[in-house]
Amino acid sequence: MNKTFRHISSAVLGIVVFLFWWLFYPYALSFQEQNQLFLFTWDYFSERISLSGGLADYIAEFITQFSYIPYLGEALLAVVFVIFQKAIALSIDRDEWYVLSFVAPVMMLVYMSDIYVMLSYLVALIAAVLLCALYRRHPGIIWAGIATVLGYWLIGPAIFVFTLFAVIRERNSKSLILIALSVIVVVASRLTYLQQYPWKTVIFGINYYRLPITVPAMQLIIAGVTALIPAFSDLLPKPRRILDISLGLLILAGGTVGCWMNYEKDVVELIAYDQMVRNEDWDGILERAEKYQPDSELGSVSVNLALFMSGRGNELPKFKQFGTRGLILPNIRDFISNASSTEVFWRLGMINESLRYAFDTQESLINNRKSGRWMSRMAECQILNGRYDVAEKYLDILSHSLFYRKWAENERQYLRNDAAIVSNPIYAYLRSVRYQSDFLYYYPEMDKMLAILYHQNRNNVMAAWYYQAWTALKKNENHDNQTYTGNAHGN
Secondary structure (H helix, E strand, O other), rough: OOHHHHHHHHHHHHHHHHHHHHHHHOOOHHHHHOOOOOOOOHHHHHHHHHOOOHHHHHHHHHHHHHHHHOOHHHHHHHHHHHHEEEEEHHOOHHHHHHHHHHHHHOOOEEEEEEEEOOOHHHHHHHHHHHHHHHHHHHOOHHHHHHHHHHHHHHHHHHHHHHHHHHHHHHOOOOOOHHHHHHHHHHHHHHHOOOOOOHHHHHHOOOOOOOOOOOOOHHHHHHHHHHHHHOHHHHHHHOOOHHHHHHHHHHHHHHHHHHHHOOHHHHHHHHHHHHHHHHHHOHHHHHHHHOOOOOOOHHHHHHHHHHHHOOOOOOHHOOOOOOOOOOOOOOOOOOOOHHHHHHHHHHOOOHHHHHHHHHHHHHOOHHHHHOOOHHHHHHHHHHHHHHOOHHHHHHHHHHOOOOOOOHHHHHHHHHHHHHHHHHOOHHHHHHHHHOOOOOOOHHHHHHHHHHHHHHHHHOOOHHHHHHHHHHHHHHHHOOOOOOOOOOOOOOO
């Protein structure tokens, strides 16, 4: 395969990856961005590097932060995939088998359609494969052993892709040294610095997958393919042209089928609704809902919020409803369920509940990660509540980020400055409609709480609409997934 064709095929991979995230999984990368907060501080770096795989995690989070800007995250991830493919190609002995360098990247693309897969896994694999390429040109047991020990701490168990490659390439008794070192480094880490983690996590990776103690089979298969194809490439015969082309088509077809089979429509819809709420794309939400009726309570919360915000509240009967839980969900402590309800509370003037939901969502993120989106909301809530010291703490943290820094610095003008708050139309309105007296929050009595909001300030038409909708939908709650046919009118 000539160089020109190799470059073109790699470029096509990059384009496919970009289009995959842009067209097939829109909003997925921005969703990943909101579930982390990369900070340019030494404390943040030292916290990451203190765990096995910390350097890979740090680099991955650095890249992920750019998904804050539309299309930039997709473009950077496309580049990362091309680097992965090129690194594998450098590890393969025969240029004629260049097509095999696309197998693992295509599998990885399919795997990453699972929103729980962390970019740190791909970054770690790239580092391991680059070591494979180096070993191919400069073999040596001593430096391979050192790389295995250091690599386990820097990029995690993905280093064993390199170790397996080196063991196979050696094919002698010396390779036993690498196997022994791999076992020793895992056991020693578990018995010392990683005592709080279960053996399964220590062996297969701490931050490769978002759900704790879960190791998808696909993760292990990709690691095996990434190591074995380059390791045995020196034994492969020179392929015929027709075989080369056939393999390329097979890889493409396999990737397409894999993406289709791994496509989770419900998850895609939830992420899309959540991110459109974040962007206040109310018309976009309703256009999507008219095409794909919401299939979950979370989706329904987003659609109903969009109905009110777009002034189309009288169209509530057009959309599938899930009772009162489709208006506001009870507090669910995970990193996605509370998202839209947090935004509803904020706009209603239920500031403390918006704060609580945002806080619980952030604290549900694994490994003590923070969220720029939810920390921003918590800062706003604390400003409205007059708890300026707490708000300032959040703003200080955000000021060390790349994309939230400007916003955080601007928000400082409202600290201990009631005149500035009054001059902000959103803050002034929310302070005027929020609760004026304390009471005990109780979700089953949401209708009463909404009524209080409206009666204390008749300008709060949102509270009136949600009260009417809540009352009407409550009548049908004995029927699952009941389509609402009542009378709730918009603003």
